Amino acid sequence: MMKKLKKRQNCLRENSKKLSRMTVAKLQQKENLRASSNIALIPQNWSLRREYSQDKRGRERLAWELPDFIKRIGVVKVRQLLRERENRKTKKVMIRKWGRLKLRSRISKTSKVRF
Numbered sequence: 001m002m003k004k005l006k007k008r009q010n011c012l013r014e015n016s017k018k019l020s021r022m023t024v025a026k027l028q029q030k031e032n033l034r035a036s037s038n039i040a041l042i043p044q045n046w047s048l049r050r051e052y053s054q055d056k057r058g059r060e061r062l063a064w065e066l067p068d069f070i071k072r073i074g075v076v077k078v079r080q081l082l083r084e085r086e087n088r089k090t091k092k093v094m095i096r097k098w099g100r101l102k103l104r105s106r107i108s109k110t111s112k113v114r115f
Contacts (some may be wrong), residue, residue, distance in 0.1 A: 066076060 070076075
């Protein structure tokens with residue numbers, strides 16, 4: 001038990017030494033890399049292109065397809081997984097609400113008092 005505690009303390013000291021050696025610029029760079037892991041950068045002039053603008057294409061048409069190099073990165077898969085997770089959450093919440101409504105209706109039906 002004591003050996004584990006000593007190892008933990010040593011690890012904490014090493015981590016704090018590493019952090020103290022790093023400059024602010026390096027820390028910011030690390031944070032930016034972590035934050036941008038799920039982002040695909042797109043050239044700024046693409047916002048002016050007619051084919052990528054939703055307003056100019058019309059609302060009846062389907063959304064435009066991403067270019068090949070963005071598809072290769074796998075951003076589409078990440079987006080789909082996030083949407084599926086959100087849909088599952090909402091379904092679970094709705095099922096809970098439906099269950100509560102059923103219970104309330106059963107209780108109200110059985111608790112009617114006759115005079």
